[in-house]
Amino acid sequence: MSIPGLTVIGESINDSVPSTRILFEENDIDGIVALAKTQAEKGASYIDVNVGSRSPSFMAEVVKKIQERISLPLSIDTPDPELASAGLEAYNPERAGNRKPILNSISEARLEMFDLYARRAFVPILLVTEGLDASREMIMNTTAAQIHGSAKAMVSNARKRIDHIENDQIILDPGIMPIGSDSKGDFRRLMEAMALIHQDKDLADVSMSVGLSNFTAMLPSKRADGSPVKSPLESAFLTMAMPLGLNTIIGSVSRKYTLLTDEDPAMQCLKDALKLEGVDIIMRVMMYFS
């Protein structure tokens, strides 16, 4: 599953995964720890911990119990400052070889989460798919230039709020949308945004991360010939995105991620998708898996 230079945050401990949600609902901490262990064994570099909207004490318990069994750093995944605080405080860097946890994520609408750094140093994932308008209302960024603008603003915010933080300790999440419902050119916008971020000298050495499984969400698992759909399309995405600075994913440790050649049908599909508009993008993806 490994590509040199790619950090994989194992995605399985997430409330939106139905089988994991059942573990949470049944308070099956052993089951959750086992999930962390499996991902560690399969090569994850970090373990994501997203407990949905459960209590801060539950987040703390999950973090502690996982750290009792594995020595990988964790990614505390919540937009809720209280849950983030509980997860970070429960985190013991010594159990992870003195490595910082990741905090996923901080956006312009919740800058106060930077203040948690004083209690526990972390590597922030900065969500740049959204920003604030003139009246400080949250808006979704709809162009690559807006995403780039939010990236600049958020890195500047991180530098103002966290003393001595360097760009290589910051991760940007430019947002990835399912290619199977991409009638608005979301994929093209993402590639353009990553290119703008990558070319920006002020953002040199900043990492970029996406939730890669989202890219192939809702697509069938197999093509008409029985070969897989998701691993090749996600690999094609990585092949195109890593030269633009993508170096981290929240993803599945079960996928076989590889870099593909231009002739690979999955690469052809995504290259065509970049040139198409509207529902033609979706039709091109259907041609790939049919």
Place this chain on the structure above:
Amino acid sequence: MQEIVEKIAMYVAKGKVSKSAWWPPEMKDQDGADEYAAEAIKNGVQPSVLLEGCILGMERIGKEFGENKAFVTNLIVSGVAMNAVLKHIKPFLESGEVKRKGTFVIGTVTGDMHDIGKNLVSMIIKGGGFEVIDLGVDVPTNKFLDAIAQHPGCFVGLSALLTTTKRNMATSVEAIRKASPDTKVLIGGAPITKDFCTQIGADFYSPNPNEAVEFLNKSVA
């Protein structure tokens, strides 16, 4: 007439939008929903017949989707094919010559920007013969209330994808209940459950678009 209904249903279910559309590959360079509907109207076919074909086509693709035989991609393309037909009967719908079964107001709740689920539900419900008023994403409660006032007797659908925005759904449902107790409220989205529906006092939780249409059909029967 049944032949025309079937033909429209076939174009919609297969997602053959127009002659120039390259999906499905086996129908390359053949006429699609757009050309067929235009020709039918020109030949004096009742617009309601075309609407019936749309309903049947969307019902078929929705059923296949429910059985994992079709995917979101198919639903979207079928929705586009349906819209290609509806474009030709729009004047008759607007004049009231062709009646819809009812009005469905839909939106993603405050703080939530996700629209894929909402759009799919909108498409299937529109295909089910209802007028759909799509309020978009990040919809504040008062916008739902305004739409209910503007469309008396409408149904309302609320969507949320985030566990963090479920509470906003509860707030909106409570306000709708208070302002318009008879309005039927449907809810859906990844973190939503039947228990949550009961807890917040909504009328129906739909795990998929088809069950929402079935609920609406029963309500207007």
